[in-house]
Amino acid sequence: MRLSRKQRTAIQLVIIGISVLAWIVLLFNPGHIMTMEHCHISASGPSAASLSMLLQMNPLSSQMLGWGLMVVAMMLPKLIVSVQMIYLQSFRNLRFVCALLFVSGYLMAWMLAGIPLIGVIIAANLFFPLSYIPALIVFAVAVVWQFSPLKQRCLNAGHNHPVLPAFGWNAMRSALQYGAVHGAWCIGSGWALMLFPMLLPQGHNLAMLIITFVMLSEHWEHPVFPQWRYSLRLRLLRIIIAQAKLKLMGVVC
Amino acid sequence: MNNFIRKNAWDACNGGQFKDQSGNYTDLYWYAKGVEAMKALPINNAVSWWFYGAIHGQYLIATAHSDPAPASFPNWTKIASIPASANLNNPPAQSLANLFWDQCQHGSWFFPPWHRGYLVALENILRDIIISLNGPADWALPYWNYLNQSQTYKEYQIPPAFTVSALPDGTSNPLYIPERYGPNGDKNIYIVVGPDTQQDPSANDECQWDTIYGDLIQPAQPGPGDLTGYYYGGMQTGFSHDPAGFGDLESNPHNFAHVMIGGFNGDAWTDPNPAEQTEGLMSDPGVAALDPVFYLHHANIDRMWTAWNVTGKNANPSNANWQAGPTANGNSQFAMPVDAKGTPWYYTPADVNSTTQITFMGNGYSYTYDDLSLTSYDTTPPSKMQATISNRLIKLGGKGLDKGTHMEQNTKPELVGASDTALTLNSGTTQTAVKLNTTAWKSVSKSLLKASVSTPPNDVYLQLENVKGTNNANFLSLYINDNFVQSVALFGIRMASMKNSAHGGAGLTFKFNITNVIDNLHLGSGLDFSSLNVQIKTRNPIPKGSEITVGRISIYRLSQ
Incomplete structure (x- = not known):
C-alpha cells in the first residue's frame, strides 16, 4: 500500500519547505548563531578567562539554537520517506501527531549529540582560534569514518522502518521512540560530517550545502554488508544525472 | 537474424525425454550436455553453472548486494549436489561478484525483464557449448508449462529428463539434483494446479487476465485489469525501498511453482523434527538457480509474459523509469557475463521489451515460443475478474x-x-x-x-x-x-x-x-x-x- 501521489507530494513539500526556511535563517545568520565570534583574548593562549569570554560572546543557548537550525535544515529531508510511512501506517486522527513525535524524537537525539559536538567546537576555537587545523583533523576523521564498516552499520540501521503500533498512546510513544532511535543511527553515520563545516573559519555555508548533499545521497543508498568500502555513495547525483538524461532524451512520460 | 523457437519440454521432447521417437536427441538432451559443460567449470569462471546460479542469488560470500552467507544450510558449501570441482573456496574477484551476483529482481516491476535477460544470456552460452558438441545450431531453451492441460502427458509433472539418474550414454544426468522434494515432500515433483481455494494452495494462470502491467502509486480497481491490486508485472520500484509487493505473474504461478518444486523433505505434518535443511533448492532465491529446472520454469514465466503481450495484446510500461531500468533511480544496471572472464552485457527493460527485438551485445536477437496461448489452464476469466465495479454497485444496491x-x-x-x-x-x-x-x-x-x-x-x-x-x-x-x-x-x-x-x-x-x-x-x-x-x-x-x-x-x- 502506498500513499497517493498527492499525499506524498504534500508531505515532501511541507518537509522541504521547513528545511528551506531553516536554510534561509542560517544563511542570514542572525545574531551570529551559526558562527563563533572570536577574540584574541590572550597572547599567552587559552585560559579560563578566554573560555569565559568566548562563552560570553557565544552563549551556549545561541549555539544550541544554531545547531538545531542546522539539523533541521540539513537533516529534515532525510525524514521524508519515514514520515510518509508513518502517515500511511497511522489512523487518520493520529497521523500528524505521530509524524510530529517521530520528528521530535529525531531532533531530540541530534540536540543531545549537539552538546558534546558544540563542546568540540568551543574547544577548537579556544585552542586554535581562526585556524583550519581542527577542521582538517575532523575532515581526516570523517574520511576514515566515511569508509568504515561502523558507518555502514549505522547507515544500514537507518533503513529500519518498523511498523508501529496503531492505537493510542502506544502509537505515539512508538513514534517518538522510533524517531529517537532513527536519530541515533543518523548521528552515528553523520556526526563527523556535521562537525566539519562548524569548524571552518570561512565558507562553512558552502561546506554545509555539500555535506547535506552527501548525507542525503548516502542515506538513500541501499543497505550493504558493513566492511571497509571506498564508495562515495552518491546516489542522489546518480539519480539527478539519470533523470536529466531521460528528460534530455525526451522520453519521460 | 535467426528467430529461435523455445519449445515445450514435454510435447517437443517425446514426453520430456532425452531422445525422440526416432532416437534423435531432443532439446532436453542438449540442454543437459550444456549444463554438464558449465557444471564442469569452477565458480570463478564467469560462465560456469555456479557463477550463473549466483547471479540470481547466493549464500557463499558477501557482495555489494548481500549479507555474508549463514554458516549452515543454505550456505553453498553445505549443498550436497555441488561437486568439489566447483571450487567454492576460490570465488571470483570481489569486483566481479559485486557486478554480477545477487541481482535477481523480486517484488518489483523489473521482475519480468531482468529474468528475460538472464535467460537470453544463459541460452547463448549454452548454445555455443551445444554447437561445439555438434548439437543443433538453432537450439533454444525449452520451457516447462506445468499449467498445460494436455491429454497426452501429465505436464504438471516435472519432465522425466530431470528425474532420471543417467543420460542415454550412461553418464550421470546433470539435470538431476537430489534437493528437490515436491509439494508433498515425497520427491514426487509436480505443480498443484487449480483455482486458489482453501483446500490447497494451487498454481494457475489467472494473472493472464490482467490487462495492466504496473502503475506508479496505487493498485488499480480490482477486477478486470488487475487481479489482486498489484498488477501483472508488479508495482513501480522506484527511489525508495518500501516493499512494493509481488506482481500477479510473480506471485502465482512463479512463486507457487518455486515452492512446490523445491518443497519440504519429509512428510510435512508427521515429521517430528522439521528443519531448514529439508528445504528444496528451488524454494529459496539464493540457491534456486542451481537447479537446472529453474531455467525451464522461468522460460515458462517468460512465455506467459510474451503471450500476455502478443496474444493478450497488453502493453508493457512506456514509463521511462521502467524502460531505463533501475539506473533511472540510481541503482545498479542489469549485467550478465557473456564469457569466462566476465565481459558484461548491460541491458535495460527496453532492450528486452519484445522477444523478437532484443538488443544483445549490440546486436539484434530474436526468439519466440511454439505456444503463445494466453492461458493454458483457465480458458475463461475467473469470476473475481468479472466482478466489475458496476456489478459491485448492483450488488450493493448502488444508484x-x-x-x-x-x-x-x-x-x-x-x-x-x-x-x-x-x-x-x-x-x-x-x-x-x-x-x-x-x-x-x-x-x-x-x-x-x-x-x-x-x-x-x-x-x-x-x-x-x-x-x-x-x-x-x-x-x-x-x-x-x-x-x-x-x-x-x-x-x-x-x-x-x-x-x-x-x-x-x-x-x-x-x-x-x-x-x-x-x-x-x-x-x-x-x-x-x-x-x-x-x-x-x-x-x-x-x-x-x-x-x-x-x-x-x-x-x-x-x-x-
Whole structure:
C-alpha cells in the first residue's frame, strides 16, 4: 500500500519547505548563531578567562539554537520517506501527531549529540582560534569514518522502518521512540560530517550545502554488508544525472 | 537474424525425454550436455553453472548486494549436489561478484525483464557449448508449462529428463539434483494446479487476465485489469525501498511453482523434527538457480509474459523509469557475463521489451515460443475478474448506474484497523483479532451504504506487513471471519529478512484484496463489529528455530 501521489507530494513539500526556511535563517545568520565570534583574548593562549569570554560572546543557548537550525535544515529531508510511512501506517486522527513525535524524537537525539559536538567546537576555537587545523583533523576523521564498516552499520540501521503500533498512546510513544532511535543511527553515520563545516573559519555555508548533499545521497543508498568500502555513495547525483538524461532524451512520460 | 523457437519440454521432447521417437536427441538432451559443460567449470569462471546460479542469488560470500552467507544450510558449501570441482573456496574477484551476483529482481516491476535477460544470456552460452558438441545450431531453451492441460502427458509433472539418474550414454544426468522434494515432500515433483481455494494452495494462470502491467502509486480497481491490486508485472520500484509487493505473474504461478518444486523433505505434518535443511533448492532465491529446472520454469514465466503481450495484446510500461531500468533511480544496471572472464552485457527493460527485438551485445536477437496461448489452464476469466465495479454497485444496491459510466479509481489509502502487536505464526493455524478503529470503520460502512456512481464504495485491503523468517518452503492462506481470501508463497522470505539486503531486512509484504468479503459481511449481518477475525494457515509446519513473524496486520480502505 502506498500513499497517493498527492499525499506524498504534500508531505515532501511541507518537509522541504521547513528545511528551506531553516536554510534561509542560517544563511542570514542572525545574531551570529551559526558562527563563533572570536577574540584574541590572550597572547599567552587559552585560559579560563578566554573560555569565559568566548562563552560570553557565544552563549551556549545561541549555539544550541544554531545547531538545531542546522539539523533541521540539513537533516529534515532525510525524514521524508519515514514520515510518509508513518502517515500511511497511522489512523487518520493520529497521523500528524505521530509524524510530529517521530520528528521530535529525531531532533531530540541530534540536540543531545549537539552538546558534546558544540563542546568540540568551543574547544577548537579556544585552542586554535581562526585556524583550519581542527577542521582538517575532523575532515581526516570523517574520511576514515566515511569508509568504515561502523558507518555502514549505522547507515544500514537507518533503513529500519518498523511498523508501529496503531492505537493510542502506544502509537505515539512508538513514534517518538522510533524517531529517537532513527536519530541515533543518523548521528552515528553523520556526526563527523556535521562537525566539519562548524569548524571552518570561512565558507562553512558552502561546506554545509555539500555535506547535506552527501548525507542525503548516502542515506538513500541501499543497505550493504558493513566492511571497509571506498564508495562515495552518491546516489542522489546518480539519480539527478539519470533523470536529466531521460528528460534530455525526451522520453519521460 | 535467426528467430529461435523455445519449445515445450514435454510435447517437443517425446514426453520430456532425452531422445525422440526416432532416437534423435531432443532439446532436453542438449540442454543437459550444456549444463554438464558449465557444471564442469569452477565458480570463478564467469560462465560456469555456479557463477550463473549466483547471479540470481547466493549464500557463499558477501557482495555489494548481500549479507555474508549463514554458516549452515543454505550456505553453498553445505549443498550436497555441488561437486568439489566447483571450487567454492576460490570465488571470483570481489569486483566481479559485486557486478554480477545477487541481482535477481523480486517484488518489483523489473521482475519480468531482468529474468528475460538472464535467460537470453544463459541460452547463448549454452548454445555455443551445444554447437561445439555438434548439437543443433538453432537450439533454444525449452520451457516447462506445468499449467498445460494436455491429454497426452501429465505436464504438471516435472519432465522425466530431470528425474532420471543417467543420460542415454550412461553418464550421470546433470539435470538431476537430489534437493528437490515436491509439494508433498515425497520427491514426487509436480505443480498443484487449480483455482486458489482453501483446500490447497494451487498454481494457475489467472494473472493472464490482467490487462495492466504496473502503475506508479496505487493498485488499480480490482477486477478486470488487475487481479489482486498489484498488477501483472508488479508495482513501480522506484527511489525508495518500501516493499512494493509481488506482481500477479510473480506471485502465482512463479512463486507457487518455486515452492512446490523445491518443497519440504519429509512428510510435512508427521515429521517430528522439521528443519531448514529439508528445504528444496528451488524454494529459496539464493540457491534456486542451481537447479537446472529453474531455467525451464522461468522460460515458462517468460512465455506467459510474451503471450500476455502478443496474444493478450497488453502493453508493457512506456514509463521511462521502467524502460531505463533501475539506473533511472540510481541503482545498479542489469549485467550478465557473456564469457569466462566476465565481459558484461548491460541491458535495460527496453532492450528486452519484445522477444523478437532484443538488443544483445549490440546486436539484434530474436526468439519466440511454439505456444503463445494466453492461458493454458483457465480458458475463461475467473469470476473475481468479472466482478466489475458496476456489478459491485448492483450488488450493493448502488444508484445512478448507467452502462459505460466512467468511475473514478479509489486512490487514497487510510488505515482502518490493525493488530496490536507483532504476531509469531504457529505451524498450522494462527488466529488473531484485528481491532478496527471505530471512526474509520464507520467510513467504510457508510461508503457501502451510500454506494453510487458519484460516491463509489471503498475498496478494502488487508496487508501482512514485515513478514520475516527463514522458512521459504511454505504457503500462508488467509481467512477473514472464516472466509477464504487467498494463499501466498513464502519464496524469498529468508533473503528479504536479511538486514543488509536491499530490502533493509523489512521482510515480505503481502496485500490481500478483501473487498468482496467485506461486501458480503455488509450485506449479511452488517459491519457493526469492532474487530475482524483473521486466520493465517501455514501449509507446512514451520521448522524449529525458523519462526515466521508478521510485524503487523493492517486493514486499509481505499477511497477517492
